[in-house]
Amino acid sequence: MTLNPGQDWQPAESRWESLRYYSLYRLIAASGLAFMGRVFISADEGGGAWGLILGFYFSAAVALLYFLRMGRLRFVWILNLHIVVDLLALGALMYVGGGHRSGIPYMVMVVVAAGGLLGEGRLVFFYASLASLTVLVVQILGALKLQVDPVADFTAVGLICVGFFAIALVARLLATRALANEKLAHLRGNALLRQTRVNEKVIADLNDGVLVLDSAGLILQINPKAAILLGDKPEAGMPLAALAPELDGAVREGQRILRLTQSGQAVRLRSLKIGPGEDTVVYLEDLERLEREAQQIKLAALGRLTGSIAHEIRNPLAAISHASELMAEEKRADVQARLTRIIQDNTRRIERMVRDVLELGRRDRCTPETITLDSFIAGFLVDSETYEGLTPGVVAYHGLAGLKIQFDRIHLQQLLWNLVGNARRFCSGAPGAIRIDARGLPEGRIELKIQDDGPGVSLAMRSRIFEPFFTTDSRGTGLGLYIARELASANDALLELCESESGACFCLTAEGANDLRHE
Known part of the structure; x- marks a missing residue:
C-alpha cells in the first residue's frame, strides 16, 4: 500500500x-x-x-x-x-x-x-x-x-x-x-514521509550548499545551492571523487577553506559524520556571499557609529566654541585660565574619541602570538605608571609564573589599558585596589580577571555595559569596554562581566599556549 x-x-x-x-x-x-x-x-x-x-x-x-x-x-x-x-x-x-x-x-x-x-x-x-x-x-x-x-x-x-x-x-x-x-x-x-519532505524542503531552501555522502563517497542527497557551487549538474549516486576531486580530498583531510575548480568560487567547508562508518553531511558556505553580508553589516554599523560620533562630538565642540567666545571678551587672568582649561579638557576628550574609533578600525589586523603573561603585564604596568600616571602599587598581579596566552600583542595592551583605565576611575585608589588574576582552564584556555574594589555595576546597567557610547562618567567616551570586547572577539577570545563580591570584575577567556596537564 x-x-x-x-x-x-x-x-x-x-x-x-x-x-x-x-x-x-x-x-x-x-x-x-x-x-x-x-x-x-x-x-x-x-x-x-x-x-x-x-x-x-x-x-x-x-x-x-x-x-x-x-x-x-x-x-x-x-x-x-x-x-x-x-x-x-x-x-x-x-x-x-x-x-x-x-x-x-x-x-x-x-x-x-x-x-x-x-x-x-x-x-x-x-x-x-x-x-x-x-x-x-x-x-x-x-x-x-x-x-x-x-x-x-x-x-x-x-x-x-x-x-x-x-x-x-x-x-x-x-x-x-x-x-x-x-x-x-x-x-x-x-509521519516519516512528511518529515522527510519537510527536511528536503528546508535543505533545498538553504543559502549554503549541503551534500550527504555515504561511507564510499557517493552522493546520497544534494541541494540546489551545492549543485550551483559544484557547477556540473551533479546527481544522487555520483561519486564525489569523480565530480569534484579537490572537494573529496578536503572532506577526507578536514580542510576548511578551498576554491572549487568547477565554479571558481571560494567556499568554507564543514563536515559532520552521522556515526562511525556511516553517512557524512557536508556544508559548503559561499565565502563571497558571507563577505557581502559582512560588508553590509559593517556598513550599517558604520552608519550608526558615525551618527553616534557626530552626536558625541557636538557637545565638546559647542563647549570649546562658547569658551573661546568668552575668552575673547574676558580680560581677567583667572577667568581666562579657567576657560583655557575647559578648551583643553574638551579637546582631549575629542582626541580620545578619535583615538578609540581608530583603534576600533584596527581590530581586523590581528596577528596572534605567544605571550608570557607575567612579563607582559609587568611591562604594561611600568608603561602605565610612566605614561598614563598610574599610581604605583594600585594594580596587583597574581598568576602562575610562565603562563602563556595566544593573543595579538597590541590588542592585548589596548584591551588592558581600557579595562584598567575603567577600573581606575571607580576604585578606591588604595594599594591593590585593582587586582589582575590569571589561571589556566581545561582544554588549554586561559582566564584573565580584572577586578576593582569600587561600587560595581548595578543590575540595571549590566545589559548595556558593552554598548558603544554608554558611560556613567562624564569624562569618558563610552567606547572603552566596547572596543575591549571587539578586540577580544578578533582574537577568538571572550570578554564578559562576571559576578563578584565587591566591585566590578571583567573576565577574559582566550586560547593558551601551555600544556597545563603536565604542570
Missing part, C-alpha cells in the same frame, strides 16, 4: 492483498486434489464424482481469483463467498473421499485459519461453526450409509471441530495484533 501523507489507514486494503494470496492457494490446492484423485481414486470408488466436484471447485477458484473485487460489494461479503465455496467443495470431496479419514478436514482447518486472519469480530466463530457443521453433516451421512464406526469416528470428528474453534481463536488474536502493528507502521510511515 502506497503511503500518502494525510491518507487514513484502511485495514481492508491490506486484507484484499491477503485474500488474493489465499485465492492463489485455492487454485493450487484444487490442482493438487485433481492430481491426487486421478492417481489414487478409481471410477468405481467415486472417481467420477470426485472429478465433477473438482471441476466445479477449479472453475470457482479461477472465477474468484479473476473477479476478486466484484462490483462495489464490501470485503466481508466477498470473504463470506470465498469461505462458503471452500467449505461446500471440501465437504463434498470429504463425503466422496471417505469422511474425515480422507485428510480433507486438515484442509478445512486452513480455510478456518484464513477466515480467522481475514474476518472481523464474530465472523471468525461463524466460520468455525460452519466448518464444524460441514464435517458433522458429512459424518452423519456416512453413518447413515453404514460407512463409519459411529462411536470412534464421531469422537475424532468432535476433536476436529474443537480444533476448528481453537484455530479460529488463535488466528483472530494474531490478526488483531497484526492489524494493530500494520496501523502503527502506516502512521509512522506517514
Whole structure:
C-alpha cells in the first residue's frame, strides 16, 4: 500500500492483498486434489464424482481469483463467498473421499485459519461453526450409509471441530495484533514521509550548499545551492571523487577553506559524520556571499557609529566654541585660565574619541602570538605608571609564573589599558585596589580577571555595559569596554562581566599556549 501523507489507514486494503494470496492457494490446492484423485481414486470408488466436484471447485477458484473485487460489494461479503465455496467443495470431496479419514478436514482447518486472519469480530466463530457443521453433516451421512464406526469416528470428528474453534481463536488474536502493528507502521510511515519532505524542503531552501555522502563517497542527497557551487549538474549516486576531486580530498583531510575548480568560487567547508562508518553531511558556505553580508553589516554599523560620533562630538565642540567666545571678551587672568582649561579638557576628550574609533578600525589586523603573561603585564604596568600616571602599587598581579596566552600583542595592551583605565576611575585608589588574576582552564584556555574594589555595576546597567557610547562618567567616551570586547572577539577570545563580591570584575577567556596537564 502506497503511503500518502494525510491518507487514513484502511485495514481492508491490506486484507484484499491477503485474500488474493489465499485465492492463489485455492487454485493450487484444487490442482493438487485433481492430481491426487486421478492417481489414487478409481471410477468405481467415486472417481467420477470426485472429478465433477473438482471441476466445479477449479472453475470457482479461477472465477474468484479473476473477479476478486466484484462490483462495489464490501470485503466481508466477498470473504463470506470465498469461505462458503471452500467449505461446500471440501465437504463434498470429504463425503466422496471417505469422511474425515480422507485428510480433507486438515484442509478445512486452513480455510478456518484464513477466515480467522481475514474476518472481523464474530465472523471468525461463524466460520468455525460452519466448518464444524460441514464435517458433522458429512459424518452423519456416512453413518447413515453404514460407512463409519459411529462411536470412534464421531469422537475424532468432535476433536476436529474443537480444533476448528481453537484455530479460529488463535488466528483472530494474531490478526488483531497484526492489524494493530500494520496501523502503527502506516502512521509512522506517514509521519516519516512528511518529515522527510519537510527536511528536503528546508535543505533545498538553504543559502549554503549541503551534500550527504555515504561511507564510499557517493552522493546520497544534494541541494540546489551545492549543485550551483559544484557547477556540473551533479546527481544522487555520483561519486564525489569523480565530480569534484579537490572537494573529496578536503572532506577526507578536514580542510576548511578551498576554491572549487568547477565554479571558481571560494567556499568554507564543514563536515559532520552521522556515526562511525556511516553517512557524512557536508556544508559548503559561499565565502563571497558571507563577505557581502559582512560588508553590509559593517556598513550599517558604520552608519550608526558615525551618527553616534557626530552626536558625541557636538557637545565638546559647542563647549570649546562658547569658551573661546568668552575668552575673547574676558580680560581677567583667572577667568581666562579657567576657560583655557575647559578648551583643553574638551579637546582631549575629542582626541580620545578619535583615538578609540581608530583603534576600533584596527581590530581586523590581528596577528596572534605567544605571550608570557607575567612579563607582559609587568611591562604594561611600568608603561602605565610612566605614561598614563598610574599610581604605583594600585594594580596587583597574581598568576602562575610562565603562563602563556595566544593573543595579538597590541590588542592585548589596548584591551588592558581600557579595562584598567575603567577600573581606575571607580576604585578606591588604595594599594591593590585593582587586582589582575590569571589561571589556566581545561582544554588549554586561559582566564584573565580584572577586578576593582569600587561600587560595581548595578543590575540595571549590566545589559548595556558593552554598548558603544554608554558611560556613567562624564569624562569618558563610552567606547572603552566596547572596543575591549571587539578586540577580544578578533582574537577568538571572550570578554564578559562576571559576578563578584565587591566591585566590578571583567573576565577574559582566550586560547593558551601551555600544556597545563603536565604542570
